[in-house]
Amino acid sequence: MKRVKLSDVAAAAGVSSATVSLVLSENSEGRVSESVEKRVRAQAKKLKYSPNLVARSLRTQKSKTIGLISDTVATTNFAGQMLAGAEETAWKRGWLLIFVDTSADSQNEERAIKALLQRNVEGFIYASMFHRKLDYPLQLKNQPTIFLHCSLNSPATHSSVVPAEYASASLAMDFLIKNGHREIGWIGITNPTVGGRERSRAYIDAMKKLKVKDYKSLMFNTFESYANDGYVGAMKLLQGLRRPTALFCFSDRMAMGAYRAANEVGLRVPQDISIMGFDNQPHIAEALWPPLSTMQLPHYEMGTWAANRLIDELENQDSESILREQKEITCKLVERDSVAPYHPLNR
Amino acid sequence: MKRVKLSDVAAAAGVSSATVSLVLSENSEGRVSESVEKRVRAQAKKLKYSPNLVARSLRTQKSKTIGLISDTVATTNFAGQMLAGAEETAWKRGWLLIFVDTSADSQNEERAIKALLQRNVEGFIYASMFHRKLDYPLQLKNQPTIFLHCSLNSPATHSSVVPAEYASASLAMDFLIKNGHREIGWIGITNPTVGGRERSRAYIDAMKKLKVKDYKSLMFNTFESYANDGYVGAMKLLQGLRRPTALFCFSDRMAMGAYRAANEVGLRVPQDISIMGFDNQPHIAEALWPPLSTMQLPHYEMGTWAANRLIDELENQDSESILREQKEITCKLVERDSVAPYHPLNR
DNA sequence: TTTAACTAGTTAAACGATTAACGAAGGGCA
DNA sequence: TGCCCTTCGTTAATCGTTTAACTAGTTAAA
Numbered sequence: 001m002k003r004v005k006l007s008d009v010a011a012a013a014g015v016s017s018a019t020v021s022l023v024l025s026e027n028s029e030g031r032v033s034e035s036v037e038k039r040v041r042a043q044a045k046k047l048k049y050s051p052n053l054v055a056r057s058l059r060t061q062k063s064k065t066i067g068l069i070s071d072t073v074a075t076t077n078f079a080g081q082m083l084a085g086a087e088e089t090a091w092k093r094g095w096l097l098i099f100v101d102t103s104a105d106s107q108n109e110e111r112a113i114k115a116l117l118q119r120n121v122e123g124f125i126y127a128s129m130f131h132r133k134l135d136y137p138l139q140l141k142n143q144p145t146i147f148l149h150c151s152l153n154s155p156a157t158h159s160s161v162v163p164a165e166y167a168s169a170s171l172a173m174d175f176l177i178k179n180g181h182r183e184i185g186w187i188g189i190t191n192p193t194v195g196g197r198e199r200s201r202a203y204i205d206a207m208k209k210l211k212v213k214d215y216k217s218l219m220f221n222t223f224e225s226y227a228n229d230g231y232v233g234a235m236k237l238l239q240g241l242r243r244p245t246a247l248f249c250f251s252d253r254m255a256m257g258a259y260r261a262a263n264e265v266g267l268r269v270p271q272d273i274s275i276m277g278f279d280n281q282p283h284i285a286e287a288l289w290p291p292l293s294t295m296q297l298p299h300y301e302m303g304t305w306a307a308n309r310l311i312d313e314l315e316n317q318d319s320e321s322i323l324r325e326q327k328e329i330t331c332k333l334v335e336r337d338s339v340a341p342y343h344p345l346n347r
Numbered sequence: 348m349k350r351v352k353l354s355d356v357a358a359a360a361g362v363s364s365a366t367v368s369l370v371l372s373e374n375s376e377g378r379v380s381e382s383v384e385k386r387v388r389a390q391a392k393k394l395k396y397s398p399n400l401v402a403r404s405l406r407t408q409k410s411k412t413i414g415l416i417s418d419t420v421a422t423t424n425f426a427g428q429m430l431a432g433a434e435e436t437a438w439k440r441g442w443l444l445i446f447v448d449t450s451a452d453s454q455n456e457e458r459a460i461k462a463l464l465q466r467n468v469e470g471f472i473y474a475s476m477f478h479r480k481l482d483y484p485l486q487l488k489n490q491p492t493i494f495l496h497c498s499l500n501s502p503a504t505h506s507s508v509v510p511a512e513y514a515s516a517s518l519a520m521d522f523l524i525k526n527g528h529r530e531i532g533w534i535g536i537t538n539p540t541v542g543g544r545e546r547s548r549a550y551i552d553a554m555k556k557l558k559v560k561d562y563k564s565l566m567f568n569t570f571e572s573y574a575n576d577g578y579v580g581a582m583k584l585l586q587g588l589r590r591p592t593a594l595f596c597f598s599d600r601m602a603m604g605a606y607r608a609a610n611e612v613g614l615r616v617p618q619d620i621s622i623m624g625f626d627n628q629p630h631i632a633e634a635l636w637p638p639l640s641t642m643q644l645p646h647y648e649m650g651t652w653a654a655n656r657l658i659d660e661l662e663n664q665d666s667e668s669i670l671r672e673q674k675e676i677t678c679k680l681v682e683r684d685s686v687a688p689y690h691p692l693n694r
Numbered sequence: 695t696t697t698a699a700c701t702a703g704t705t706a707a708a709c710g711a712t713t714a715a716c717g718a719a720g721g722g723c724a
Numbered sequence: 725t726g727c728c729c730t731t732c733g734t735t736a737a738t739c740g741t742t743t744a745a746c747t748a749g750t751t752a753a754a
Contacts, residue, residue, distance in 0.1 A: 055710035
């Protein structure tokens with residue numbers, strides 16, 4: 001069962017394959033008579049012709065394909081949404097996305113870029129599992145590339161898209177404050193990541209603005225952000241002399257630990273203690289009891305943005321002129337049941 | 348900065364491009380002198396030649412590429428491990444894997460298969476998000492295909508790989524029984540899936556073998572398997588007249604709900620009630636307190652197996668002769684702290 | 695001295711499209 | 725009639741490889 005090719009259609013329609021190519025690529029404007037065009041289309045349909053993209057790609061030097069290079073983004077849980085967003089929009093716009101996971105190994109990365117280049121991919125999305133700043137991957141220097149969930153130490157030449165950590169954490173604080181809380185505890189991490197730094201900065205600025213004295217005694221940081229770290233931090237804060245009325249956790253997993261601490265200490269969520277998470281991690285945030293109020297990381301939207309921007313660049317002939325942009329997307333508040341208005345009686 | 352091609356290397360080495368091709372494809376056995384071979388290799392290296400796979404693919408009708416078609420497997424959380432397994436092993440064996448997510452839309456699926464075929468992929472992995480049996484996707488009929496996390500209603504023509512649901516659930520029951528439990532409760536689903544059916548069958552057979560009378564009163568099924576369903580089921584069982592000493596949950600998420608029920612009823616896990624999950628869902632099973640004992644679904648291994656098997660078929664010239672196999676992989680017990688030996692005093 | 699068999703390459707066709715350049719037929723006009 | 729335009733297609737080169745078939749020179753055997 002051989003694949004039908006251009007020349008088969010041509011033979012069936014009694015014309016040359018050039019004519020068929022012209023008709024099928026909508027380039028026949030004033031070059032092919034209507035009757036021939038109709039005949040060609042009919043035969044192509046009848047024979048179920050579909051172009052061999054490998055041959056086309058060789059001839060045109062285009063591939064309508066983009067590559068997504070990631071550390072471990074695809075396999076890792078919820079950040080897979082970035083991949084989904086990028087893949088879907090590429091697909092919708094008639095492009096194919098090939099992703100390869102380099103397991104954060106730079107030698108692998110080099111091989112991956114090479115393998116994709118060998119297949120004539122026209123541009124790249126470089127995705128990071130966690131939000132960070134990085135130096136330029138050398139092999140990508142001359143390639144159209146969008147940085148996803150990471151940004152360059154020296155931008156200007158390429159676009160990137162990241163979550164607006166500071167603005168989003170500020171939104172979370174606003175929400176807590178709007179609910180009447182002032183004695184707000186912070187459970188975070190010292191691990192030097194953009195998220196860790198910016199979210200805690202937003203917390204601090206909000207507390208300063210509220211003029212909460214000695215807010216530092218309401219902060220607890222561990223190195224990592226696992227559930228148990230959240231537990232340890234929450235125990236410290238909830239058993240301390242100055243018990244906060246609300247807890248703002250760096251991550252949903254830490255919030256999960258905070259739930260356990262609250263339960264152990266005999267505090268009800270949210271009646272006795274409000275808890276705010278961050279990430280909206282699937283299968284955790286909504287499965288906790290009570291369901292956790294948190295901030296939705298814009299993984300899907302970032303993926304969408306990256307693919308759209310890259311394809312814009314690639315489809316635009318004068319792509320040099322296109323604007324490079326360092327995009328930030330704000331997280332959405334997802335309000336569930338773990339935050340309640342502050343009430344003095346509950347203290 | 349044009350890509351270096353075969354003829355550039357040939358010119359630099361002072362030979363024809365056929366010679367370069369012969370040397371570089373290790374086909375020069377007795378056809379090229381050692382000195383020329385050395386010269387060619389040296390120039391290739393110096394010019395950083397890397398073959399254009401599009402051209403090669405056009406010529407050889409091979410692509411060293413396989414396609415993975417999935418419903419929503421990639422984006423969905425932990426089943427991404429299947430993708431990771433397949434991608435990594437393809438990569439290790441020198442193949443590229445292109446995956447496309449069809450969002451369980453059959454029209455999309457058709458387009459996806461076509462798009463991949465147009466790019467000369469040599470074979471397919473068809474992956475399902477949840478374990479099920481399905482009918483043959485028509486477009487794949489004549490393509491080398493492995494079915495991953497699903498099986499055909501009429502196999503024989505193609506291989507497939509799925510978790511050994513019955514055997515694995517039996518293992519879980521053995522573990523509970525070895526810990527002295529006899530009054531074991533079941534929290535499951537009525538939603539007709541292979542997993543739901545087989546795991547509960549394993550439970551029932553184990554209870555029969557134990558000769559536990561009227562075990563049906565220890566079973567509770569809901570339609571879905573969310574945390575809240577597990578909560579509802581566990582409340583029913585734990586507050587009933589016949590309180591089990593251990594709970595076997597269809598999924599980790601249900602187990603999460605069971606934890607909440609136990610806590611609410613004032614039962615400690617595992618001292619007062621042992622809880623066994625299923626899935627080993629990342630960020631849940633190990634983050635629960637106490638960490639959940641559960642069965643590790645072999646997602647990664649299944650992905651590995653599928654890719655290896657497919658590539659075996661493709662690399663084997665006489666692939667017709669290759670054995671079709673309906674493979675089942677057993678889950679591994681991951682023992683954490685939610686199951687304790689039964690002790691009469693705890694009742 | 696033929697003929698055969700190696701050795702060490704080269705030539706050229708092919709893979710399946712795209713597209714610049716060409717050409718034949720017909721019409722219009724001076 | 726001669727010349728120029730259109731109109732409607734065709735020819736043939738090209739993308740970068742692979743590989744069957746060929747060549748030329750040397751050696752060995754009959």
